[in-house]
Amino acid sequence: MPAVLEIEGLRKTYRSRRRGTRNALDGFDMRVEVGQVHGFLGPNGSGKTTTLRTLLGLIRPDGGRMAILGHEVPGTLDQVAPQVGAIVESPQFFPHFTARDTLSLLAGAGDLPEQRVDEVLELVGLRDRAGERVKTYSLGMKQRLAVASALLKNPRLLILDEPANGLDPGGIREMRTLMRNLSEAGMTVVLSSHILGEIQLICDSVTIISLGRRVAFGPVDEVLAQHSSGGVRVRLEAVTDLPVAATALTRVGVRVTTNDDHLMLAGVDKPATVTRLLAEQGLYVSELAPIDVDLESVFLELTATAPVPGQHRQVDQSVRIDGTAPSAPAGGGWGA
Numbered sequence: 458m459p460a461v462l463e464i465e466g467l468r469k470t471y472r473s474r475r476r477g478t479r480n481a482l483d484g485f486d487m488r489v490e491v492g493q494v495h496g497f498l499g500p501n502g503s504g505k506t507t508t509l510r511t512l513l514g515l516i517r518p519d520g521g522r523m524a525i526l527g528h529e530v531p532g533t534l535d536q537v538a539p540q541v542g543a544i545v546e547s548p549q550f551f552p553h554f555t556a557r558d559t560l561s562l563l564a565g566a567g568d569l570p571e572q573r574v575d576e577v578l579e580l581v582g583l584r585d586r587a588g589e590r591v592k593t594y595s596l597g598m599k600q601r602l603a604v605a606s607a608l609l610k611n612p613r614l615l616i617l618d619e620p621a622n623g624l625d626p627g628g629i630r631e632m633r634t635l636m637r638n639l640s641e642a643g644m645t646v647v648l649s650s651h652i653l654g655e656i657q658l659i660c661d662s663v664t665i666i667s668l669g670r671r672v673a674f675g676p677v678d679e680v681l682a683q684h685s686s687g688g689v690r691v692r693l694e695a696v697t698d699l700p701v702a703a704t705a706l707t708r709v710g711v712r713v714t715t716n717d718d719h720l721m722l723a724g725v726d727k728p729a730t731v732t733r734l735l736a737e738q739g740l741y742v743s744e745l746a747p748i749d750v751d752l753e754s755v756f757l758e759l760t761a762t763a764p765v766p767g768q769h770r771q772v773d774q775s776v777r778i779d780g781t782a783p784s785a786p787a788g789g790g791w792g793a
């Protein structure tokens with residue numbers, strides 16, 4: 458069975474006089490199977506919106522191929538568009554319209570039955586507020602309305618950029634249930650989010666992008682399992698020794714993420730190696746505990762975007778390619 462969404466070797470370069478030439482997508486691959494809820498994760502500026510906009514024909518790629526529901530896009534986007542619902546950037550609604558008016562207008566424009574308006578209002582939890590003007594809505598209510606508008610045509614593929622943005626905890630949980638129900642009804646859902654705990658709960662599979670390239674993909678359990686070996690949390694007697702310890706461990710090939718009061722290590726074969734190495738440096742371990750990884754720690758490690766005490770990360774994941782140094786150091790998006 459063909460994948461619902463296939464992207465191979467996608468490249469997009471932005472050229473501007475002021476920012477120079479930058480690779481936003483650098484041979485990016487993605488594959489989403491039918492009926493999955495698929496999380497699309499990456500740090501700010503890593504290329505997620507560029508990917509989704511390119512997929513929807515809003516940006517012209519510089520290379521690679523894309524297919525939705527077996528149709529090559531953008532060439533045959535017209536044929537497949539009726540089966541794709543998407544919110545890629547916060548949609549603008551007429552503030553004086555009610556939610557019902559807004560959805561009726563969209564349903565009319567799309568030749569969809571009026572009864573579908575009530576169905577989607579019910580699905581996103583706006584039924585009781587449907588007669589009120591959008592300008593009186595909270596951020597979370599506008600977000601629900603946006604999802605309702607994408608659901609109107611009962612798409613086979615639903616693409617949502619940050620659907621949980623602005624929702625309260627109850628709303629996030631309702632959104633999670635909605636996504637699961639949609640996927641159980643056969644809809645494939647692709648959602649980008651920075652709420653990684655949420656993605657871990659909702660999604661069957663994920664793609665993680667960094668610097669315009671895929672750095673991990675597959676079923677959530679497999680991605681976690683691939684990165685769970687050798688995960689260790691280390692505390693030292695003196696918190697001030699953490700940077701020295703991090704440098705010493707990095708030098709011998711351990712992957713280190715520095716937190717306020719501990720280090721997270723990945724790729725440790727034998728914990729004894731860590732204690733011995735640190736003792737040789739005069740650094741004394743007060744705790745050394747194996748850890749179960751979660752999606753957040755995998756994300757921070759693969760994209761090298763964990764906070765470093767004393768540093769302010771300068772966000773820009775695109776790589777400048779016009780001969781000057783890249784804005785982001787190799788393997789991450791950090792700058793002092």
Ligand SMILES: Nc1ncnc2c1ncn2[C@@H]1O[C@H](COP(=O)(O)OP(=O)(O)OP(=O)(O)O)[C@@H](O)[C@H]1O
Binds near residue numbers: 480502
């Ligand atoms: N129209 C544009 N012109 C020039 N550069 C752009 C343009 N759009 C995006 N970029 C750059 O391309 C890179 C990728 O941006 P993109 O919006 O795809 O990232 P993102 O992963 O969606 O980030 P976020 O999580 O912050 O939404 C960034 O460096 C961004 O500045």
